[in-house]
Amino acid sequence: MIATSDDNSRLTSVTVLGLGPMGRALASAFLNARHPVTVWNRTPGKAGDLPDRGAVVAGSVQDAVQAGQVIIVCLIDYAAVRATLEHSPADWENRRLINLTSGEPAQARQMSRWASSRGIDYLDGAILTPTPTIGTPAAAVLLSGSRDVYEAVQETMAAVGGTTMHLGDDPGQASAYEVALLDIFATSVNGIVHAFALASAEGIEPERFAAFAAGIGGLLPEMITRFAQQIQTGHYPGDRSTIASAASGIAHIISTATSHGIDVGMLTAAKSIIDQAVADGYGPEGLARLTTVLRKAGRV
Ligand SMILES: NC(=O)c1ccc[n+]([C@@H]2O[C@H](COP(=O)([O-])OP(=O)(O)OC[C@H]3O[C@@H](n4cnc5c(N)ncnc54)[C@H](OP(=O)(O)O)[C@@H]3O)[C@@H](O)[C@H]2O)c1
Numbered sequence: 001m002i003a004t005s006d007d008n009s010r011l012t013s014v015t016v017l018g019l020g021p022m023g024r025a026l027a028s029a030f031l032n033a034r035h036p037v038t039v040w041n042r043t044p045g046k047a048g049d050l051p052d053r054g055a056v057v058a059g060s061v062q063d064a065v066q067a068g069q070v071i072i073v074c075l076i077d078y079a080a081v082r083a084t085l086e087h088s089p090a091d092w093e094n095r096r097l098i099n100l101t102s103g104e105p106a107q108a109r110q111m112s113r114w115a116s117s118r119g120i121d122y123l124d125g126a127i128l129t130p131t132p133t134i135g136t137p138a139a140a141v142l143l144s145g146s147r148d149v150y151e152a153v154q155e156t157m158a159a160v161g162g163t164t165m166h167l168g169d170d171p172g173q174a175s176a177y178e179v180a181l182l183d184i185f186a187t188s189v190n191g192i193v194h195a196f197a198l199a200s201a202e203g204i205e206p207e208r209f210a211a212f213a214a215g216i217g218g219l220l221p222e223m224i225t226r227f228a229q230q231i232q233t234g235h236y237p238g239d240r241s242t243i244a245s246a247a248s249g250i251a252h253i254i255s256t257a258t259s260h261g262i263d264v265g266m267l268t269a270a271k272s273i274i275d276q277a278v279a280d281g282y283g284p285e286g287l288a289r290l291t292t293v294l295r296k297a298g299r300v
Helices: 005-010 021-032 061-067 078-086 105-117 147-160 173-201 206-233 243-259 265-279 287-297
Strands: 014-017 037-040 070-073 096-099 121-127 140-145 163-166
Touching: 014 021, 014 061, 021 037, 021 147, 037 061, 070 078, 070 147, 078 096, 078 105, 096 105, 096 147, 105 121, 105 173, 121 147, 121 173, 140 147, 140 173, 147 163, 173 206, 173 243, 173 265, 206 287, 243 265, 243 287, 265 287
Parallel strands: 014 037, 014 070, 070 096, 096 121, 140 163
Antiparallel strands: 121 140
């Protein structure tokens, strides 16, 4: 159904605090869904075409908050969120604050306590997908905190598109998913660039190497699913490959990389966990067993 201006007046008014690439994408998605949108950014002049498309640019955080029923904050980090909201004497009555800034689970829980001490209805969130997905079916946003607040904003958040999922009452859960997923990304990027450095030191052309490297990447989805099942059941069969075999393989990588003067810091850290697993008697087990060794190693 095409919304008329009357429909528009019934839609929740949304304020977006922060006009980095993600804040702009969010404001754009709410405009596309015909919500009345107000935006604010610390540094003026970042609104791009949003005002031409109907967004109101507020001159202060207080004015921005007053203009919205749902207030989205999306800044560089939680310190920026606190700095932005702490001294703003806004009236939060009948308003809901959704913090889509990336951070740590403990920061999300602390932010939730801060909001509740001021009587602010609060949800914490994590955006898992890049700016071009926002407002499309490919967007993925996780939210956590009060279910009542989630139910109140669910319809409004549909404008962001794709999957918007509530993970439960613990406000740290969305952030917890995000950091664990970023863990995969950060270590994988390190692995990819390290492999390219090693391959090129051995005279392998990057584009020829890429065809094989992409094949390795293609193995990961099945491995992730299989590991999840093993970690869930606490059963780590070494029928496909073993930790003992991985200990031998990683030693070859470290030796070859060292011979070319390539940094091996991340590999030696990984090797020490594998060696610990072998010392603990897990050599014949599968690689998913390393999760329990990592957790134990972190406690000493
Ligand atoms: N971009 C993506 O694809 C993507 C994807 C998923 C999640 N995210 C998350 O979304 C959040 C925003 O990301 P982004 O891409 O829009 O850009 P960003 O560079 O992470 O953040 C830029 C925004 O933070 C503001 N800011 C920085 N320091 C501030 C301070 N001390 N006080 C007030 N505002 C401050 C900037 O204002 P000024 O203009 O005044 O500097 C700007 O509005 C981040 O937490 C990011 O991790 C982004």
